[in-house]
Every structure is written in C-alpha cells, then in structure tokens.
Amino acid sequence: MFLQPQLRALLRDGAQGVERHDARNLQRSWRKFAAFAYVAEQYGYRYDGLSTLSPKGSPNPYFAFRRLPDAPERAAWSAQHYPAAPEAGPLPGMRPGGSRLRPLPEVQHEVDLLHARIMVDYSRTHRRRGLIALLVLMAAMLIPLSQTGFSAQSLLVCGAVWLFFAALWLTGLAIARHRYRKYSRVLRDSGVDWPSNPSLA
Template identity: 85%
Template sequence: MFLRPQLRALLRDGSRGAERHDARNLQRSWRKFAAFAYVAEQYGYRFEGLSPLSPKGSPNPYFAFRRLPDAAERVARSAQQYPTAAEGGQLPGMRPGGNRLRPLAEVRQDVDLLHARIMVDYSRTHRRRGLTALLVLLIAMLIPLSQTGFSSQSLLVCGGIWLFFAALWLTGLVIARHRYSKYSRVLRDAGVDWPPNPSLA
C-alpha cells in the first residue's frame, strides 16, 4: 500500500540529484523496511542511519539514505532490468508477485545486515522517546491537579499511574538495550562498524 509512493519519492529525489533521501518505515515491518533499503541502494541511495530531520523522541523516526557516486548507472541498470518496478512490478533483488519485499536467497544476507543496522539505530531512539512521554504525562497530570487541588488521594492515584508508565518505559528500555546488543553483535561478527565512527569518515 505504502511501497509505491515511497519508491516514487525515492526515484523523484534521484531524478533531482538530491544528495540525501529521508524515509520513514511505512511497511509495518522492520524487515520489510530493510528490504526497501536494499532496493533503494539499487536505485543509487545507500542507507546511512538516523536522519538529522528526525524529531527527537519520535516513535517512527526518519532514516537517511545517501546518494552514491554511481547512482545514475544504478538507476539505468535497475530501470532496464525492472521496467515496471514503480508501477507495482518486481523490484531489484526481490521475489516477483505477492509481497514485493521478499528478498531473493542471494541477497538475503545483505538485507539481514541492513536490518541489523536499522535495529541498532532504532534502539538508540528509545531512551529519548520514553523520557519525553513520561515528562508529557507528568505535566498532563499536574494540570488537572492544579485545578482540583493536591489531595493525598489524587496524588496517590496520579503517582500510581505515572509509576505504571515508568515501569513500562523501563521494560521497553531493557528490551531496546537487549536488541541493541543483539544486532550490534551480528554486525560485529560480520565485520561491520556501526554506527560509523565520524572521526574515521
């Protein structure tokens, strides 16, 4: 449903020669988004990580794709081999028909490594996202309390609600850290340094 406009937006930026393309995960699956990142590379844009345009604390951040030096050649090659890709046809590296973001066996490892990079980056956003939500919740509860009065009962109820959501955030933080460690290990074992060290760029 969202793949066609997302691919067209990528191709539009490519035709304009944009140095960076920003995209959100509209596929409802991080593995499918990783497959989209592989397709984007075949059209001249390599996954670069979290975009500077992404709002802090967003549950669905923007990711940046950087234009490759041989982008024009990649676009020409993909257009020749997959002429109907933008209209719903087969995508580069993907199986034909049905779910268009199912990687072929020969590119599955590349897609898996892209998935690991995306998950590492996404896991890094959890702390900001949760802290922002907890702060907003605290302010939201203080506003009605200031109108009705700070009775011990109302403070206990609000405190209990806030602690419940704080516990949910802490649970999510543990899961995010586990996910970060898991996918960082996958990348390390594959010899991929991610996130890239800016001092080495």
C-alpha cells in the same frame, strides 16, 4: 500500500540528483523496511543511519539514505531490468508476486545486515522517546490536579499512574538495550562497524 509512494519519492530524488533521501518506515515491518533499503541501494541510495530530520523522541524517526557516486548507472540498470517497478511491478533483488519486499535467497544476507543496522539505530532512539513521554505525562496530570486540588489521594493516584508508565518505559528500555546488543553483535561478527554516526545517539 505505502511502498509505491515511498519508491516514487526515492526515484524523484534520484532524478533530481538529491544527495540525501530521508524516509520513514511505512512498511509496518522492520524487515520489509530493510528490504526497501536494499532496493534503494539498487537505485543509487545507500542506507546511512538516523536522519538529522528526526524529531527528538519520535516513535517513527526518519532514516537517511546517501547518494552513491555511481547512482545514475545503478538507477539506469534497475530501470532497464525492472521497468514496471514504479507501477507495482517486480523490484530489484525481490521475489516476484505476492509481497513485493521478499528478498531473493542470494541477497538475503545483505538484507539481514541492513536490518541489523536499522535495528541498532532504532534501538538508540528509545531513551529519548520514553523520557519525553514521561515528562509529557507528568505535565498532563498536573492539569486535572490543579482543578481538583492536590489532596493526598489524588497525588497517590497520579503517582501510581506515573510509576506504571515509568515501569513500562524501563521495560521497553531493557528490551531496546537487549536488541541493540544483539544486532550490534551480528554486525560485529560480520565485520561491519556500526553506527556510522554515533553523535546522533
């Protein structure tokens, strides 16, 4: 559903020679987004990590794709061999029919490494995302408290609600750290040095 406009936006930037293409995960699956990243590389844009466009704490950040030096040649080859790709046809490196973002066996390893990079980058966004949500929740609870009064009972209820969501955030943070370590190990074992831009962490 979202693949066609996302692919057309990539091709449009490629035709205009844009140096950086920014995209969000619109595929509802991180593995499918990794497959999209593989397809983007066949059209001349290599996955480059978190984008500076991403708002701090966004649950759906932007990811950057950098234009490769041989982007015109890659795009021309893909257009020649996959002319129907922009109109819901087969995609480079993907199985024909059904879900269009199912990698062929020969490119599965590359897609797996892209998936690991994406998961490492996405895991790094959890800390800011949760902190901002907790601060917003605290401010939101002050509004009804200011109307009903700061009684011991109302403060206790609000404190319990806030602690519940704080516990959820801590659980999510633990999961994100585990995911970060897991996929960092996958990349390290494959000889991939990632993240490429740790300043965005």
